[in-house]
Amino acid sequence: MSRVLQMVEESSYLTIAKVAAITLVAIPVGLSIQRYFWRRDLRQKVWQRQTECQVAFKKLNDDLNSLNFDQEKLQAICDLPTSELKEGLQSGKYSALEVLAAYQTKAQNVTKRLNCVTEPILEAEADAKSLDEDTEKEGLLHGIPVSLKENYQLKGYDCTMGLVNLIGKLWEDDAVLIKVLKRQGAIPFVRTNIPQIMMTYECSNPIYGRTDNPFDASRTPGGSTGGEAALIAAGGSLIGFGSDIGGSIRVPSHFCGCYGLKTTLGRFSRKGTTSLSQGQTLVSGTIGPMARDLDGLVLATKAILCDYMYELDRSIPPLSFRDEIFQSKRPLKIGYYVNDGYLQSVPACQRAVMMAKTALEAQGHTVISFDPPDVPWMWTELYMKTVAGDGCRTFLEALQKDIPDDCVHMLLFSSKVPRWLIWCLKAIIGISTQDPVQTQSMTSLKGCRSVYEWWQQAKAVEAYKDKFLKKWSDLGLDGVICPVLACVAVPHGSVSSLLGAGTYSMLYNVLNYPAGSLPLTKVTSEDVQQLENYPDRRFFEKNIKKASEGSIGLPVNVQCVSLPFQEELVLRVMKEIETGLKSMGDH
Numbered sequence: 001m002s003r004v005l006q007m008v009e010e011s012s013y014l015t016i017a018k019v020a021a022i023t024l025v026a027i028p029v030g031l032s033i034q035r036y037f038w039r040r041d042l043r044q045k046v047w048q049r050q051t052e053c054q055v056a057f058k059k060l061n062d063d064l065n066s067l068n069f070d071q072e073k074l075q076a077i078c079d080l081p082t083s084e085l086k087e088g089l090q091s092g093k094y095s096a097l098e099v100l101a102a103y104q105t106k107a108q109n110v111t112k113r114l115n116c117v118t119e120p121i122l123e124a125e126a127d128a129k130s131l132d133e134d135t136e137k138e139g140l141l142h143g144i145p146v147s148l149k150e151n152y153q154l155k156g157y158d159c160t161m162g163l164v165n166l167i168g169k170l171w172e173d174d175a176v177l178i179k180v181l182k183r184q185g186a187i188p189f190v191r192t193n194i195p196q197i198m199m200t201y202e203c204s205n206p207i208y209g210r211t212d213n214p215f216d217a218s219r220t221p222g223g224s225t226g227g228e229a230a231l232i233a234a235g236g237s238l239i240g241f242g243s244d245i246g247g248s249i250r251v252p253s254h255f256c257g258c259y260g261l262k263t264t265l266g267r268f269s270r271k272g273t274t275s276l277s278q279g280q281t282l283v284s285g286t287i288g289p290m291a292r293d294l295d296g297l298v299l300a301t302k303a304i305l306c307d308y309m310y311e312l313d314r315s316i317p318p319l320s321f322r323d324e325i326f327q328s329k330r331p332l333k334i335g336y337y338v339n340d341g342y343l344q345s346v347p348a349c350q351r352a353v354m355m356a357k358t359a360l361e362a363q364g365h366t367v368i369s370f371d372p373p374d375v376p377w378m379w380t381e382l383y384m385k386t387v388a389g390d391g392c393r394t395f396l397e398a399l400q401k402d403i404p405d406d407c408v409h410m411l412l413f414s415s416k417v418p419r420w421l422i423w424c425l426k427a428i429i430g431i432s433t434q435d436p437v438q439t440q441s442m443t444s445l446k447g448c449r450s451v452y453e454w455w456q457q458a459k460a461v462e463a464y465k466d467k468f469l470k471k472w473s474d475l476g477l478d479g480v481i482c483p484v485l486a487c488v489a490v491p492h493g494s495v496s497s498l499l500g501a502g503t504y505s506m507l508y509n510v511l512n513y514p515a516g517s518l519p520l521t522k523v524t525s526e527d528v529q530q531l532e533n534y535p536d537r538r539f540f541e542k543n544i545k546k547a548s549e550g551s552i553g554l555p556v557n558v559q560c561v562s563l564p565f566q567e568e569l570v571l572r573v574m575k576e577i578e579t580g581l582k583s584m585g586d587h
């Protein structure tokens with residue numbers, strides 16, 4: 001009897017063991033199969049999208065060939081500065097259609113080299129033809145082709161932000177800014193590349209691939225408005241539009257040597273632009289123009305600040321472009337710095353700021369030293385903790401069922417490390433990076449734990465804004481000039497190991513001050529030689545120094561900042577610097 005019981009017992013153990021073994025094998029196998037089919041579907045979506053883009057480029061090419069324009073004339077059109085092109089279009093010397101053909105041809109050639117355009121906007125030709133029938137030519141941007149970052153909603157197109165899952169989700173209406181551009185006679189003609197989820201200074205995603213820097217293909221054009229910057233700098237567009245929550249207009253402009261303006265939140269309508277950060281309203285992303293020359297940047301800003309925008313978006317204060325501020329001859333008092341108290345900028349960036357200082361002084365302005373307060377703390381406790389306020393949940397959810405690009409891997413990894421583990425590893429990370437601020441930034445990626453903590457966060461941001469403004473006001477400043485970033489364009493794939501270099505830009509997102517990016521000079525061999533004296537104790541410093549090797553010839557921009565809603569003053573400072581340099585024979 002006991003033998004029988006023993007056998008029954010043994011066989012039930014055997015059954016349990018078998019079921020357990022089968023389950024242990026079946027679950028991972030099942031999951032792998034599911035994962036295989038899921039990834040196959042995603043890859044198929046990417047392939048379909050890429051094919052659609054190739055077809056669109058092919059159609060554009062056929063259309064251009066059938067128009068049969070003189071190629072030399074088209075190239076000459078692309079060489080014109082904004083003011084001359086505008087005049088030529090207004091006077092009828094050039095038709096909107098030939099100018100469009102010129103830029104379509106150029107953009108196609110540029111993107112073959114740099115991969116900066118995601119797709120052409122095929123409706124552009126019809127837009128140009130109808131503009132050519134218009135005898136009034138009233139729009140401020142009459143006949144000027146403009147390029148758009150991929151996150152601007154355009155009727156009949158999707159905004160993927162580099163996420164495969166968003167392919168094919170077509171928008172039914174244009175963004176407000178696009179409607180305004182069209183009303184002003186501009187012709188949206190291409191869409192430009194971005195990094196996946198748009199939260200880094202690189203420019204690659206699994207759908208459209210990687211964009212290269214026009215000055216050095218081994219380097220990134222910056223991000224997230226990297227495709228725009230590369231296209232504009234390489235001559236494939238005159239005016240474009242981007243967005244910026246931590247430098248995304250200013251940094252790519254600096255990496256590629258074009259002009260950019262991050263506006264104050266509320267100056268331009270953002271309705272119809274896509275971003276994953278829209279629920280986060282403490283440090284908000286804003287939008288703004290980018291251009292090949294300063295006239296283009298000013299013209300684009302003027303064109304957007306028109307009655308039609310205020311009609312379309314009643315939440316925007318009707319504050320048209322104030323020419324009296326832009327044209328004013330009043331002497332200015334400007335603050336400057338080359339070291340923000342966290343990471344020293346490289347010699348080339350320092351030299352650019354000093355050049356701007358000299359130019360402003362030559363124009364009769366006063367330039368004094370200014371130290372922005374508590375930048376390391378601002379970076380970890382205000383910027384990082386706010387933009388990652390939900391513990392990166394929104395970003396992670398978007399990436400979870402997608403194909404993560406290399407450019408987000410490091411941030412993805414850092415944001416997944418549990419809070420307790422960061423605390424346990426703090427000492428080790430601190431020793432390896434030699435930088436407690438950097439360690440703290442990892443904790444900040446965990447965001448706020450409660451609504452209470454979020455309210456405290458809001459209070460802290462407001463208190464910092466007050467402190468900064470008091471310092472600014474006590475000195476009676478009109479503006480500030482400083483580096484855009486601690487370094488110049490860096491090699492592909494290196495951004496996550498030098499993210500701290502971005503404090504120079506992120507500060508003005510926390511403050512919500514308008515800020516311009518002005519190309520001033522190129523890295524010289526002396527700049528590179530002087531890197532010998534650049535500190536290299538901390539992790540970020542080491543990486544900045546390494547990334548700056550071989551940087552001779554890369555563009556260097558200067559950041560020009562003013563108080564909220566003073567975009568005209570930012571543009572004026574940029575103009576004063578350019579004029580000053582020209583008068584000194586330096587530009």
Ligand SMILES: CCCCCC/C=C\CCCCCCCC(=O)NCCO
Nearest residue numbers: 199200243244245246247248395411412
């Ligand atoms: C899983 C990814 C987590 C990302 C968390 C990001 C937190 C901090 C990184 C800051 C990087 C700032 C880059 C800013 C880019 C920008 O301005 N984008 C504009 C979007 O419209």
